[in-house]
Amino acid sequence: MPELRKDPVVGRWVIISTERGKRPSSFASVSKRVAAKMCPFCPGSEHHTPPEVMAYRTPGSEPNQPGWTLRVIPNKYPALRVEGDLERAPKGLYDKMNGVGAHEVIIETPDHACDIVDMSDESVRDIFWTYRERMLDLERDVRIKYILVFKNHGEAAGASLEHAHSQLIATPIIPKRVAEEMEGAKRYFEFKERCIFCDIVRQEISENERLVTDFDSFIAIQPFAPRFPFETWIIPKTHQSSYMEMSDADHLTLARCFKDILSRLKLALNDPPFNFILHTRPISKESREYYHWHFEIIPKLTKVAGFEWGSGIYINPTAPEESAAFLKEMKPERVKEVFRADKTGGDSV
Amino acid sequence: MPELRKDPVVGRWVIISTERGKRPSSFASVSKRVAAKMCPFCPGSEHHTPPEVMAYRTPGSEPNQPGWTLRVIPNKYPALRVEGDLERAPKGLYDKMNGVGAHEVIIETPDHACDIVDMSDESVRDIFWTYRERMLDLERDVRIKYILVFKNHGEAAGASLEHAHSQLIATPIIPKRVAEEMEGAKRYFEFKERCIFCDIVRQEISENERLVTDFDSFIAIQPFAPRFPFETWIIPKTHQSSYMEMSDADHLTLARCFKDILSRLKLALNDPPFNFILHTRPISKESREYYHWHFEIIPKLTKVAGFEWGSGIYINPTAPEESAAFLKEMKPERVKEVFRADKTGGDSV
Numbered sequence: 195m196p197e198l199r200k201d202p203v204v205g206r207w208v209i210i211s212t213e214r215g216k217r218p219s220s221f222a223s224v225s226k227r228v229a230a231k232m233c234p235f236c237p238g239s240e241h242h243t244p245p246e247v248m249a250y251r252t253p254g255s256e257p258n259q260p261g262w263t264l265r266v267i268p269n270k271y272p273a274l275r276v277e278g279d280l281e282r283a284p285k286g287l288y289d290k291m292n293g294v295g296a297h298e299v300i301i302e303t304p305d306h307a308c309d310i311v312d313m314s315d316e317s318v319r320d321i322f323w324t325y326r327e328r329m330l331d332l333e334r335d336v337r338i339k340y341i342l343v344f345k346n347h348g349e350a351a352g353a354s355l356e357h358a359h360s361q362l363i364a365t366p367i368i369p370k371r372v373a374e375e376m377e378g379a380k381r382y383f384e385f386k387e388r389c390i391f392c393d394i395v396r397q398e399i400s401e402n403e404r405l406v407t408d409f410d411s412f413i414a415i416q417p418f419a420p421r422f423p424f425e426t427w428i429i430p431k432t433h434q435s436s437y438m439e440m441s442d443a444d445h446l447t448l449a450r451c452f453k454d455i456l457s458r459l460k461l462a463l464n465d466p467p468f469n470f471i472l473h474t475r476p477i478s479k480e481s482r483e484y485y486h487w488h489f490e491i492i493p494k495l496t497k498v499a500g501f502e503w504g505s506g507i508y509i510n511p512t513a514p515e516e517s518a519a520f521l522k523e524m525k526p527e528r529v530k531e532v533f534r535a536d537k538t539g540g541d542s543v
Numbered sequence: 544m545p546e547l548r549k550d551p552v553v554g555r556w557v558i559i560s561t562e563r564g565k566r567p568s569s570f571a572s573v574s575k576r577v578a579a580k581m582c583p584f585c586p587g588s589e590h591h592t593p594p595e596v597m598a599y600r601t602p603g604s605e606p607n608q609p610g611w612t613l614r615v616i617p618n619k620y621p622a623l624r625v626e627g628d629l630e631r632a633p634k635g636l637y638d639k640m641n642g643v644g645a646h647e648v649i650i651e652t653p654d655h656a657c658d659i660v661d662m663s664d665e666s667v668r669d670i671f672w673t674y675r676e677r678m679l680d681l682e683r684d685v686r687i688k689y690i691l692v693f694k695n696h697g698e699a700a701g702a703s704l705e706h707a708h709s710q711l712i713a714t715p716i717i718p719k720r721v722a723e724e725m726e727g728a729k730r731y732f733e734f735k736e737r738c739i740f741c742d743i744v745r746q747e748i749s750e751n752e753r754l755v756t757d758f759d760s761f762i763a764i765q766p767f768a769p770r771f772p773f774e775t776w777i778i779p780k781t782h783q784s785s786y787m788e789m790s791d792a793d794h795l796t797l798a799r800c801f802k803d804i805l806s807r808l809k810l811a812l813n814d815p816p817f818n819f820i821l822h823t824r825p826i827s828k829e830s831r832e833y834y835h836w837h838f839e840i841i842p843k844l845t846k847v848a849g850f851e852w853g854s855g856i857y858i859n860p861t862a863p864e865e866s867a868a869f870l871k872e873m874k875p876e877r878v879k880e881v882f883r884a885d886k887t888g889g890d891s892v
Contacts, residue, residue, distance in 0.1 A: 390636070
């Protein structure tokens with residue numbers, strides 16, 4: 195019998211329909227890489243990108259020259275732009291405003307053939323530290339209400355370049371998906387006087403049915419009502435509304451937790467295309483008591499079709515208890531060995 | 544400068560980002576067809592499907608035998624099932640219930656190589672009439688709160704069989720997307736004492752910037768804040784909250800309007816994969832004054848990536864004014880001529 199499950203935060207129902215026949219091992223994915231003859235993110239191509247916003251560099255190296263280990267640049271084709279005023283205006287019954295904001299690219303490594311799972315813990319920590327640095331800088335702009343950090347890995351997940359990178363878009367509005375989480379969390383807080391995410395952490399640890407790893411300050415779970423097979427959330431165990439409340443030391447723990455989970459997903463699903471998204475509270479502090487930051491990782495294994503677009507109800511062929519059990523069995527330390535001789539696509543190195 | 548636009552009904556912001564470089568003619572799509580050696584939807588294969596729920600048949604032909612022009616069957620792999628009780632239950636802070644509902648397939652034509660644009664007006668009318676018939680039947684089930692009709696055309700849009708068909712899923716909950724439209728429309732009605740969709744129809748006709756066709760009882764528009772390039776809405780001009788309030792005669796007009804629009808999209812985008820969705824009011828009559836049924840047609844031309852999943856904000860590279868102008872120039876009567884000698888994929892006829 196299919197099962198309807200409700201996400202406790204946003205109230206979104208999903209259909210867990212395991213009878214439709216997809217077992218974890220039946221998703222043979224392999225990220226189709228996007229071949230590029232000239233990669234603008236590789237060292238030596240710095241002049242092909244807009245001038246860098248920040249970089250981690252070896253001492254003595256010059257900006258916009260090789261010598262960096264991580265580099266942040268404005269997106270060459272920004273969805274939103276830094277220049278201009280909002281000029282909110284009606285048009286009959288419609289509303290519009292100028293696309294003011296920011297759109298930056300975090301080039302995670304100089305090594306074209308490298309992904310987060312291949313990098314040192316410290317290099318991955320630098321990525322997470324960079325998100326914090328950029329947020330601290332951008333939130334001083336009074337036009338900005340929210341900063342969304344995300345990553346597209348693999349062509350099917352929307353990556354147009356294969357060189358490992360994440361992005362951030364700073365928006366002059368609070369995104370709908372975040373607003374929905376805030377409303378749901380607020381409603382719960384008013385009723386229970388507790389953070390709903392803290393309660394989720396407690397229940398997931400004690401039930402231990404959807405928990406993939408309990409990683410010191412973080413847990414990684416398959417959520418109770420996942421939209422997609424192998425959807426994974428990483429949540430800090432203590433109450434922190436904003437990503438910027440994370441302790442300095444925990445950036446390294448988070449890096450280790452991410453490497454662990456991405457290695458498990460890569461092994462379980464054969465290098466799937468995926469997106470990850472950081473949900474943190476808006477710059478305004480209003481939701482401090484009831485919001486709780488977390489990452490959502492979404493492997494791209496199924497197609498979103500008419501029913502999902504029209505209803506907002508997702509049909510998921512894999513129960514989260516099943517995907518959690520499958521991921522637990524993976525041995526993350528084996529990822530380099532398994533994928534070593536198996537590079538695909540147009541690597542330029 | 545990119546532009547932020549807000550959907551007046553659900554309050555969803557989209558980014559119209561035409562600078563990202565996609566012009567209408569740059570979407571070279573062609574629906575990848577899903578080849579099938581044996582098509583279970585073709586005449587003669589009736590025994591490969593569950594027994595039919597209804598069919599239009601030539602006099603004297605037997606159920607589940609050839610002789611039909613349109614056939615409705617339960618989905619062989621249903622997302623929701625007719626049997627059982629809801630058994631709504633908590634699990635700690637979570638909620639679930641049994642996946643009770645219905646999932647049916649409307650096989651639109653016996654001709655494997657035929658799409659809506661190729662069919663006679665009367666055959667297409669039969670499809671729209673069938674939606675009504677099935678809704679009337681299913682809404683007698685007290686467990687059902689909503690009936691969502693949709694179509695997936697082409698593999699990228701989620702079609703697993705290429706033989707022309709639409710589907711319906713009857714759900715024991717009101718889908719989130721519909722609930723959001725109802726809330727938005729209700730808020731507007733409380734403020735203005737007018738239906739927001741009626742106001743949209745008025746403004747679109749008078750502005751004539753996003754109107755593609757004004758078709759007797761219906762208009763087809765590119766909405767002001769479309770999530771996707773060439774997203775198209777078909778809206779009845781007079782206030783009707785439910786699809787079942789449409790007059791008998793208007794079923795034929797709707798068929799002609801649909802053929803017109805789907806022909807324009809096929810010509811403009813070279814047979815794109817697409818979804819369409821019918822949004823009608825829930826079975827309960829509460830939203831009768833402020834809700835207004837309509838179809839949404841979504842060509843599948845872009846990828847949904849991390850930013851969209853994480854924010855609910857869609858980045859659309861094509862302004863609706865631009866796609867409307869492009870679609871207006873198309874000559875729908877030319878579709879048969881242009882695509883006649885150009886059948887792709889595993890047609891079995």
